[in-house]
Each structure stands twice: as structure tokens, then as C-alpha cells.
Amino acid sequence: MTDTPAGPTAPDPWAAIRPYQDSEVADVLARLASDRELLDALTRYRLPRLSRSLPWLARGLASHAIRRQTRDVTGVRDFQLRVAYYMERMIRTSTDDFRVEGLEHLPPEGAYLFIGNHRDISLDPAFVNYALHLAGRDTVRIAIGDNLLKKPYVTDLMRLNKSFIVPRALRGKRAMLAAYQTLSDYIRHSIVEDQHSIWMAQREGRAKDGIDRTDTAIIKMLTMARRREDRAAPIGEAIAELRLVPVSISYEYDPCDLQKARELHAIHSQGRYEKSKFEDIQSIVAGITGHKGRVQLRFGRPLGPGFDTPEAVAAEIDRQVIGGYELFPSHYLALEALGDAPELVDLSQVSSADRARFQARLKEVPAELHPWWLAQYANPVRNKAERLADCSLGDA
Structure with missing residues (x-):
């Protein structure tokens, strides 16, 4: 996983865009451990009450945690x-x-x-x-x-x-x-x-x-x-x-x-x-x-x-x-719910547990968003069918 290139040091035309190299890691980690925005973001997520009441203490604890977690990272x-x-x-x-x-x-x-x-x-x-x-x-x-x-x-x-x-x-x-x-x-x-x-x-x-x-x-x-x-x-x-x-x-x-x-x-x-x-x-x-x-x-x-x-x-x-895309029960159930391509709906591998899980998630979606939410899952079924049809025409 090392990202340090071999060979002598040379001008680096990609210094502004490339990943960091091993020699830069220590300085970057030290910078992160004192970055106030990062510390505030971490404490809001992990220490919400303390971050509101004693933000300076929460930041100190987060900084200490970063240093402890990365002390062996070289x-x-x-x-x-x-x-x-x-x-x-x-x-x-x-x-x-x-x-x-x-x-x-x-x-x-x-x-x-x-x-x-x-x-x-x-x-x-x-x-x-x-x-x-x-x-x-x-x-x-x-x-x-x-x-x-x-x-x-x-x-x-x-x-x-x-x-x-x-x-x-x-x-x-x-x-x-x-x-x-x-x-x-x-x-x-x-x-x-x-x-x-x-x-x-x-x-x-x-x-x-x-x-x-x-x-x-x-x-x-x-x-x-x-x-x-x-x-x-x-x-x-x-x-x-x-x-x-x-x-x-x-x-x-x-x-x-x-x-x-x-x-x-x-x-x-x-x-x-x-x-x-x-x-x-x-x-x-x-x-x-x-x-x-x-x-x-x-x-x-x-x-x-x-x-x-x-x-x-x-x-x-x-x-x-598209050929390598795996279609799960969620994809077929979404297409079934939309009701516009019943010939593409394959429920042979859909269990009652799959359907219950799908319905539970759909209930959390506001009604006005149903078409957009369902389309995310239904479109891969349509895409795969379209691709198969194109291949069949090509072979004909």
C-alpha cells in the first residue's frame, strides 16, 4: 500500500494534485490533530453534549484521540x-x-x-x-x-x-x-x-x-x-x-x-x-x-x-x-411499484422478508418523492434489459 516512488528526488509536476507520500504523512497528521474545523466536526458527531457545553474540552479530547490513534502511523x-x-x-x-x-x-x-x-x-x-x-x-x-x-x-x-x-x-x-x-x-x-x-x-x-x-x-x-x-x-x-x-x-x-x-x-x-x-x-x-x-x-x-x-x-x-451490475430484490420491487414495465419484473428470488424490508423503507419516503426514489432502483433493471436487447439485435 506504500505510495512512495522509488528513485532519486526530481521536480514534482503533480505535487498539487497527487496523493501524499510517506515523507509527508507525519506533518499532515500533526496538522489534522490541531485542525479546529475537523475537531469541531468530530466532537459534534461523537461528543455532542460536551461540544455544546465545553467545546474547548471536547476539541482537546478529540485531538488527543487523533494523536493516540495515529501514533504508530509513519x-x-x-x-x-x-x-x-x-x-x-x-x-x-x-x-x-x-x-x-x-x-x-x-x-x-x-x-x-x-x-x-x-x-x-x-x-x-x-x-x-x-x-x-x-x-x-x-x-x-x-x-x-x-x-x-x-x-x-x-x-x-x-x-x-x-x-x-x-x-x-x-x-x-x-x-x-x-x-x-x-x-x-x-x-x-x-x-x-x-x-x-x-x-x-x-x-x-x-x-x-x-x-x-x-x-x-x-x-x-x-x-x-x-x-x-x-x-x-x-x-x-x-x-x-x-x-x-x-x-x-x-x-x-x-x-x-x-x-x-x-x-x-x-x-x-x-x-x-x-x-x-x-x-x-x-x-x-x-x-x-x-x-x-x-x-x-x-x-x-x-x-x-x-x-x-x-x-x-x-x-x-x-x-x-451494466452487464456486471447485480440486480437485487429491491430493484425488481421498485419496478413493480412503478408499474410501467411488468414484463421486466422478476420476483422469483424475492422473499417475503425482502418485500417487508422494501415496504418499510418506502414508508419512510414522502409520497411526492416516491417516483424519484423508486426510479433509482428500477432504472438498473431497465438498463440491463435494454443492453440485452441491443446485444440480441447486434447478433441478429
Whole structure:
């Protein structure tokens, strides 16, 4: 899990966006232990009464706890082993089952660019990392949008956990182009030179409506580094060099489904949605602590060089992501409740306990949000059926 590159020290063109290295960990941990915003956030969550009555004491206790918990952390691997401990506890308390498929088909030698569907801000790559950790493999570097890094302590925590920063807040085409070129260079360097795997989402932001589609702009960004070096390089070769592997993650229940339904309803009814100040942080906490039922993670097959356009690459990622997506009883029950595609509803594996659990969750959803809440679970069934129909037409 180490993230310290070998070789002599050289100018670091990615210092502003890359994950922290072992040599930086001690200073970052010391900074976190005295970060007032982080301490206040922790005490509001863990010591709510004390944080209101004696905030200075609550902050002191939180700072002491951070120093005690990290006293033996000397590098990135040590920090991630602490994360693995909490990940194991989270899986025990908030999931009914976690299964991994397809990793056995990927040789452990070399690095991969894992591109997956995106449902949870922090857990999607965390489950990938945990699966790799259980298999005795190194963890990934994680692409994270700078829109989530509004607080210095959040940036520090994410970069300690091997996250690198994807620019989203820049203005102007030149600035964005330069930033994407740097990002593309870093991703290629990580895969080809460092031999260090990467995880990134197939598009910006979570798929709040349950529809997984790859943004071709991401594919274009990924090929920029190779094609700057060799303008004649085919897109397929640039992608094959990165050893791109589609990844599907499926949650039986999404702890943030109600919040996503509110957002979709607001956009539909008012034309816009304004996030609250700490909404992304609250979504991260809700995703980690909320009940998820069963979780399925499926690794696909690496893409070869036989692609001529970004659209063709995106279509293959979509094919593997949707094909590898696991449909749980919650998905079929949601489609049944909507009542608009009865021919796709398969209740053969739905038990009375599944139905009772689903109905209990639905009762907690305000009536005006039902269509949006249900669509999140029903759309993957439609997507899979549509993909199967497209494959059948292609074979005809």
C-alpha cells in the first residue's frame, strides 16, 4: 500500500494534485490533530453534549484521540491499514453480504485503470480497495473532484488515503485544458511508470437516477497524454496502454437514496437544486454508516486496442458495467411499484422478508418523492434489459 516512488528526488509536476507520500504523512497528521474545523466536526458527531457545553474540552479530547490513534502511523500503508480496520467494522455493521467477482481473472502483475459506476462518494473506491486488500494486492489511487475538497482537513484526509485531485472548479477553456493535460499525464505516469493502479468514476458525480453511462469527455482526457507524445497514436492503443478495466458496484440499498430523491425532485419541480454547506460530508457519513443490504463488486475484462473512437470505448465500458451490475430484490420491487414495465419484473428470488424490508423503507419516503426514489432502483433493471436487447439485435 506504500505510495512512495522509488528513485532519486526530481521536480514534482503533480505535487498539487497527487496523493501524499510517506515523507509527508507525519506533518499532515500533526496538522489534522490541531485542525479546529475537523475537531469541531468530530466532537459534534461523537461528543455532542460536551461540544455544546465545553467545546474547548471536547476539541482537546478529540485531538488527543487523533494523536493516540495515529501514533504508530509513519506512512501511507500504515494509514490505510487503519482505514481497513474501520472498513471491516463498517461491512460487519452496515452490510448483509459483500461479494467480489472477476478479480481472479486479472493477473496481479502490473497496474490497472479501474473505471466504475458511481453511487457513493467514498464507498465505491473503498470497496474496490478492500477487495484488493483482501486479495493481497496494492490499493488504488483514487480520483476525487475538487468540489468535494472545500475544507483543508477533507483534502488532507483524502490525499492521505491515496486520492488525487480532479479539477472541476476552474474557469476558462485554457485553464481547464491545461489542468486536464496535467491530470492525463499523471494518470498515465501512475499506470505505466509507477505501476500503480487507479480508480475513477465513469462520469462526473454520482448516478443519482440509477442510470450508469460513461462520459466520453473522460475517455478523451485519458488519451491526451499518449497522443501529445504521439499525435498519430490510435485511441485504442492509448486506452490499451492504460489497461482499463470496467468495474460494477451494486448496492441492494443506497443509504443516500432519500437525499438523492429530494435532489431529483427539486430539479424537476424547480429547475435547480442548492446543496447545503456540509451536504457532501453528510452524504459521506450517511453512506458509511447507513444500511446497504447486500453489496456486489464485479471486475470486468481489460479493454484491448480495437477501438477507433472515444464513443466506442465508452460503449464498451457501459456494456461491461451494466452487464456486471447485480440486480437485487429491491430493484425488481421498485419496478413493480412503478408499474410501467411488468414484463421486466422478476420476483422469483424475492422473499417475503425482502418485500417487508422494501415496504418499510418506502414508508419512510414522502409520497411526492416516491417516483424519484423508486426510479433509482428500477432504472438498473431497465438498463440491463435494454443492453440485452441491443446485444440480441447486434447478433441478429
